[in-house]
Amino acid sequence: GAVVSQHPSRVICKSGTSVKIECRSLDFQATTMFWYRQFPKQSLMLMATSNEGSKATYEQGVEKDKFLINHASLTLSTLTVTSAHPEDSSFYICSARRDSGNSPLHFGNGTRLTVT
């Protein structure tokens, strides 16, 4: 159990376009989802915490208008990279947990975004 599906796994887009990444919990309800960015050979950098039905909480230095997060249901959160630029190219990963409390994280397989 506790499967998290992230789509797409890879996307290439042109500079100035927007890209939407979906994160779904397939067999559980995820009250809280997290979005991360990972650069090559580095750790996961938390971008934002998404709670179902409320606004996302962004980490310091993450542009809210650039990285739009929506968590409209207990099984789906989306990250939209707006007006993407080459510097936004990265590996984006979502994770989900059953509640906002002390329970394990479960990860999607990540999305590799390349902006040309």
Add this chain to the structure above:
Amino acid sequence: GIQVEQSPPDLILQEGANSTLRCNFSDSVNNLQWFHQNPWGQLINLFYIPSGTKQNGRLSATTVATERYSLLYISSSQTTDSGVYFCARFRTSGGSYIPTFGRGTSLIVHP
């Protein structure tokens, strides 16, 4: 803020060898999780271990919360164990538990 330090940063093993990875954290822990990121980027849960010892096949983990560290043991390593091992502990913020990751230990297991 909370600090999570992992050691060693890099590790190279011959297949069949054993190893111990360490995770130190700066404050008392009430939750800790170990993950393995394979070469394709997929993150796999290994252990959710706020305290005590757990075992799963060739892997085991021990967290000593009072001394602020956790250890991940890999026995009889295999080439498929290669990848990066992360530990994460959680801080509370606005009623939620927010993960803080260490920098990881990059493991290469040679045949």
